[in-house]
Amino acid sequence: MAKDDDKEQTLGEVLRQQGVSRRGFLKFCATTASLMALPPSMVPAIAKALDKALRPSVIYLSFQECTGCAESLTRSHSPTLESLMFNAISLDYQETLQAAAGTAAEAALHDAMKKFHGKYLLLVDGSIPVKDDGVYSTIAGKTNLQIMKEAAEGAAAVVAVGTCSSFGGIPKANPNPTGAVSVGDLMKSGQIATKPLINVSGCPPIPVVITGVLAHYLTFGEVPALDVHGRPKVFFGETIHDRCYRRPFYDQGKFAKTFDDEGARSGWCLYELGCKGPTTYNACATTKWNGGVSFPVESGHGCLGCSEPDFWDKGSFYAPLSTGHWGTAEGIAAAAAAGAAIGIGAAAMSRRHQDTISKEE
Ligand code: SF4
Ligand code: SF4
Ligand code: F3S
Numbered sequence: 581m582a583k584d585d586d587k588e589q590t591l592g593e594v595l596r597q598q599g600v601s602r603r604g605f606l607k608f609c610a611t612t613a614s615l616m617a618l619p620p621s622m623v624p625a626i627a628k629a630l631d632k633a634l635r636p637s638v639i640y641l642s643f644q645e646c647t648g649c650a651e652s653l654t655r656s657h658s659p660t661l662e663s664l665m666f667n668a669i670s671l672d673y674q675e676t677l678q679a680a681a682g683t684a685a686e687a688a689l690h691d692a693m694k695k696f697h698g699k700y701l702l703l704v705d706g707s708i709p710v711k712d713d714g715v716y717s718t719i720a721g722k723t724n725l726q727i728m729k730e731a732a733e734g735a736a737a738v739v740a741v742g743t744c745s746s747f748g749g750i751p752k753a754n755p756n757p758t759g760a761v762s763v764g765d766l767m768k769s770g771q772i773a774t775k776p777l778i779n780v781s782g783c784p785p786i787p788v789v790i791t792g793v794l795a796h797y798l799t800f801g802e803v804p805a806l807d808v809h810g811r812p813k814v815f816f817g818e819t820i821h822d823r824c825y826r827r828p829f830y831d832q833g834k835f836a837k838t839f840d841d842e843g844a845r846s847g848w849c850l851y852e853l854g855c856k857g858p859t860t861y862n863a864c865a866t867t868k869w870n871g872g873v874s875f876p877v878e879s880g881h882g883c884l885g886c887s888e889p890d891f892w893d894k895g896s897f898y899a900p901l902s903t904g905h906w907g908t909a910e911g912i913a914a915a916a917a918a919g920a921a922i923g924i925g926a927a928a929m930s931r932r933h934q935d936t937i938s939k940e941e
Pocket of ligand 2: 821824826855857858882
């Protein structure tokens with residue numbers, strides 16, 4: 581956690597104090613620009629903005645979750661979590677990473693909420709259970725809903741980290757025994773204050789996408805352009821299928837039929853093995869995971885659609901998009917609507933797939 585006495589310093593001042601060279605700072609700015617898909621010509625403007633930016637206080641709350649999202653953040657490689665935590669932001673509360681526990685942790689949360697009221701950035705992972713007055717998840721005697729209500733009140737903006745807080749995720753999956761809802765659901769129903777909200781979905785979300793969103797907020801002091809599901813377009817503007825390296829095989833109608841057949845070994849398209857890449861908006865195919873090593877499709881498994889609303893209930897992970905839920909009128913309409921926003925219709929994609937199969941036969 582950062583020291584109290586450097587809270588009001590600018591990022592530039594803190595970096596100079598820590599001996600970060602101008603060259604190192606510009607490298608950080610270049611990384612930030614590339615994370616935000618901005619051209620290199622923007623680096624001087626980013627450097628100027630970051631140099632003067634005050635380090636925002638960040639409060640990170642976790643509700644009905646599996647810790648996968650926080651675990652993912654600790655795998656951020658560019659910028660590293662350390663550089664982000666100690667240089668760019670002031671992480672004032674994070675249950676998994678902080679040393680404090682019990683009463684001391686609660687005091688740290690309330691101190692930060694009071695001191696930076698109206699200014700802090702609130703990060704949330706996990707869904708919020710509201711059934712039976714929210715009794716299914718409590719911390720220090722308070723329900724998640726009560727905590728969320730208090731924390732949202734003083735937040736400048738909220739970042740929903742992961743599919744659980746963005747859309748309800750696995751806890752909200754049928755039959756949703758705890759009445760789990762997303763942060764956006766709580767804002768829409770008026771149960772918490774409405775604040776600028778950025779959904780960074782994914783189960784878990786890509787680490788560099790989380791830090792990229794924070795970098796954008798730091799640089800421009802505002803929420804980035806969002807898609808219809810409240811996700812930053814810069815990271816969620818294209819489908820996995822749009823950027824997939826197996827796409828040429830899809831276009832040629834070459835599909836693996838099992839996970840260990842000749843087609844799979846030759847890197848053919850995983851559509852028939854249930855890949856949901858054509859209807860899934862996320863940056864996995866470009867940023868990849870684990871420091872850019874790979875992503876699910878590259879590791880031989882189709883995309884599960886983990887960054888989309890209701891991905892768990894849509895399921896049918898090993899059935900092609902043209903069958904099961906996705907083959908129904910409702911599923912195809914939903915997929916086509918999602919695709920139409922960017923220019924790809926899943927219905928058209930499905931027809932094309934059928935065409936290629938017919939040609940093969
Ligand atoms: Fe875990 Fe996935 Fe929910 Fe994150 S979005 S808390 S990884 S279940
Ligand atoms: Fe890649 Fe899946 Fe699209 Fe095939 S269907 S090209 S494996 S994203
Ligand atoms: Fe999730 Fe699909 Fe990426 S399953 S991790 S959005 S490739």
